[in-house]
Each structure stands twice: as structure tokens, then as C-alpha cells.
Amino acid sequence: MLEKFILSFDDFKNSKIVSVKDKPFCFDIDKNIIKSSDIKFSFNAVKYDDIVSVECNINGYFLLECSRCLEQFKYDVNISFESSFDKDTYETDILEQVRENLILNIPMQPLCKPDCKGLCQVCGKNRNISNCSCEKEQNKEFIAEKWSKIKSLAIGGKNAKSKKKTYTSS
Ligand SMILES: [Zn+2]
Numbered sequence: 001m002l003e004k005f006i007l008s009f010d011d012f013k014n015s016k017i018v019s020v021k022d023k024p025f026c027f028d029i030d031k032n033i034i035k036s037s038d039i040k041f042s043f044n045a046v047k048y049d050d051i052v053s054v055e056c057n058i059n060g061y062f063l064l065e066c067s068r069c070l071e072q073f074k075y076d077v078n079i080s081f082e083s084s085f086d087k088d089t090y091e092t093d094i095l096e097q098v099r100e101n102l103i104l105n106i107p108m109q110p111l112c113k114p115d116c117k118g119l120c121q122v123c124g125k126n127r128n129i130s131n132c133s134c135e136k137e138q139n140k141e142f143i144a145e146k147w148s149k150i151k152s153l154a155i156g157g158k159n160a161k162s163k164k165k166t167y168t169s170s
């Protein structure tokens with residue numbers, strides 16, 4: 001069961017403002033995506049006649065795994081959002097809103113840094129830490145492969161042309 005934090009019109013019987021500061025938020029999401037998190041949220045809710053306006057701020061960090069080098073890194077979270085609900089709706093779940101905003105903020109392909117070099121496909125070394133010699137070998141092979149493809153294409157092209165020629169001349 002997901003934790004809830006219900007804010008309703010009942011909370012505004014004695015005051016027009018309800019504030020919560022730095023409440024810890026337990027982010028219960030797939031541990032494969034988020035290794036751990038340290039998240040707090042604060043909000044300020046103000047009641048105007050038939051409407052409650054909420055201003056919320058989420059602060060902290062996720063511990064994510066880089067999609068290229070698989071190292072874990074801190075991903076800072078600092079999100080602000082606003083919402084409101086009226087007398088008909090009567091209540092809202094603040095935690096649900098916090099959760100939604102956090103999920104929207106998780107990068108699809110987390111990177112420890114924009115230019116992360118990732119792992120070597122050959123020896124598995126983290127190429128941010130040390131450069132292995134595989135890359136050069138790989139490049140040579142790649143170029144050799146490319147050339148052999150180009151050559152075979154060229155030969156194929158010639159064959160096709162000569163065939164056409166023999167066809168039209170006959
Ligand atoms: Zn990385």
C-alpha cells in the first residue's frame with residue numbers, strides 16, 4: 001500500500017494556511033532504476049473561499065545507475081509544482097502528486113556525466129577511468145570490415161553494369 005498524505009478542506013477550519021516543511025518521502029519504486037533516494041518535500045497550501053492552492057517543493061537526490069558505465073551516481077532533485085483543488089473535489093493526496101512529479105523527473109537513460117565514455121565492449125573496463133587498447137583494435141577491425149563491404153559493393157556494381165551492357169548490346 002502506498003503511503004498517503006491527504007489534504008482536505010477540513011484542515012483549513014482553524015487557519016487559511018497549512019504548511020509542511022521538509023517531510024521525508026520514501027520513494028518506493030523499482031530498485032533497478034533507483035538504488036536509493038533521499039527526498040524531502042515542503043508545501044504551502046492556502047485556502048481561498050472555494051479553492052485551495054498548493055505550492056510544493058521537492059528536494060534531495062536519487063542514487064541512479066549510469067546507463068553507459070553502470071556506476072552509481074547522485075542525481076539532484078529540485079522540483080517545484082503548483083496544484084489546486086476545489087470544494088467539490090474536497091481533498092487531494094499530496095504524496096501522490098509528489099510521486100508523480102518525481103517519476104516525471106527520472107531520466108530515461110541516466111548518465112553519470114553527459115560525456116560518459118561507458119564500458120569497453122571488449123574487455124569491460126570503465127573507459128572513464130582508464131583507456132584500454134581495445135578501442136584501437138576495434139577501430140581497425142571496423143575500418144577493415146567497412147572497406148571489405150565497400151569493395152564487395154564496388155565489385156557487385158561492376159558486375160551489374162557489365163551484365164546490363166551485355167544485355168543491351170545483344
Ligand atoms: Zn557513466
Ligand SMILES: [Zn+2]
Binds near residue numbers: 132133
Ligand atoms: Zn577494452
